[in-house]
Amino acid sequence: MTAPLRTLRRIGAVLLLAAAANLPLAAQVRSAPTRPAAASAWETTRLRNADYVDLLHMAAKLGWKPQWDVPGRTLTLRSPDDTKIVFEMDERDCHLDGVRIFLSERVAAHRNTLWVSRLDVVKTLAPLLAPATQALVLPQPPRLIVLDAGHGGTDPGKSNTRHKLHEKDMTLDVVLRLKPLLEARGFRVLLTRKDDTRFANSPIVDLQRRADFANKAVADLFLSIHFNAVDPKDAARVTGSETYVLTPQSMLSTSDEKPDEMTGTAFPGNRHDLGNVLLGFHLHRRIVGDLKTSDRGYKRARFAVLRFVQCPAALIEAAYLSNDAEAARVGTPAFRQQIAEAIARGVESYATTLAGLHAAAAKK
Numbered sequence: 001m002t003a004p005l006r007t008l009r010r011i012g013a014v015l016l017l018a019a020a021a022n023l024p025l026a027a028q029v030r031s032a033p034t035r036p037a038a039a040s041a042w043e044t045t046r047l048r049n050a051d052y053v054d055l056l057h058m059a060a061k062l063g064w065k066p067q068w069d070v071p072g073r074t075l076t077l078r079s080p081d082d083t084k085i086v087f088e089m090d091e092r093d094c095h096l097d098g099v100r101i102f103l104s105e106r107v108a109a110h111r112n113t114l115w116v117s118r119l120d121v122v123k124t125l126a127p128l129l130a131p132a133t134q135a136l137v138l139p140q141p142p143r144l145i146v147l148d149a150g151h152g153g154t155d156p157g158k159s160n161t162r163h164k165l166h167e168k169d170m171t172l173d174v175v176l177r178l179k180p181l182l183e184a185r186g187f188r189v190l191l192t193r194k195d196d197t198r199f200a201n202s203p204i205v206d207l208q209r210r211a212d213f214a215n216k217a218v219a220d221l222f223l224s225i226h227f228n229a230v231d232p233k234d235a236a237r238v239t240g241s242e243t244y245v246l247t248p249q250s251m252l253s254t255s256d257e258k259p260d261e262m263t264g265t266a267f268p269g270n271r272h273d274l275g276n277v278l279l280g281f282h283l284h285r286r287i288v289g290d291l292k293t294s295d296r297g298y299k300r301a302r303f304a305v306l307r308f309v310q311c312p313a314a315l316i317e318a319a320y321l322s323n324d325a326e327a328a329r330v331g332t333p334a335f336r337q338q339i340a341e342a343i344a345r346g347v348e349s350y351a352t353t354l355a356g357l358h359a360a361a362a363k364k
């Protein structure tokens, strides 16, 4: 049997078993594609200086049913198990079972259909919608988790003066709550800091040391916890949670409209693009779902801790300290406990999904 034929047979077996395994969380974001989602498998058209894939073509390959909510403008794709993803013309985000996911490039309208960039398909959509096809390179479920409480010591992070809250204290409190919740689920947990300290006065050295800590411990998962803030003029209207994972090479970070000096670089963290995309989605879905907070989106960034860390990693901006009402909520132990519990459930969901995908692949 030729190697490609073996691969196809293997993937077919994985899909059948994954479908039969009734994986609780994977099942909600997985469907049965008929072909491997290799980069070369997608027919592309050159639009806006990038290669784009017709969403109807992607749907057909994944076995998802398309439905035009507004012809040529708003498209819903539905999996056989009724997971749905919604795309809208010119928008940079899409919604997978209601969870807001940012793409690298805007959705383009062309020839009466909608298109997304090939890199968004290969790096974000195919791994989320059909993770079973990616089983060969999936990370193992995590055992050792490093939790990083953002900021510390002379670096308070963001603050809310009215409620006298500093980000560094809130992040440490959440991490201390999260540790036993993860341990109770069988994970080993290490903390980059356990008290009010920082690793270096230089911000970049401080961040590099946090990543080094995880790398030296040979962590399987790294989570950096933060709280957010916007300019005072926007503070009243901006609330909610964001989850970040490292931007894959050659793709735009969510805050970028055009490439910058880092866009073309592959960082150590990019070896875990597939683990990252699953981790970010499972975390974000739990955080916005469980906290019932505004969904600011599952995003991509080249933050230093995410670039340097050598395992799947995410950075969570749990809430906005710049918004007085939200800061008041963050100031309560009950809400910080809810944040910790949502993150713990997100990690569990990610680990269960990986375990299910590996088990299905092993039974082939």
Ligand SMILES: [Zn+2]
Residues within 6 Å of the ligand: 150, 151, 157, 158, 167, 226, 227
């Ligand atoms: Zn921060």
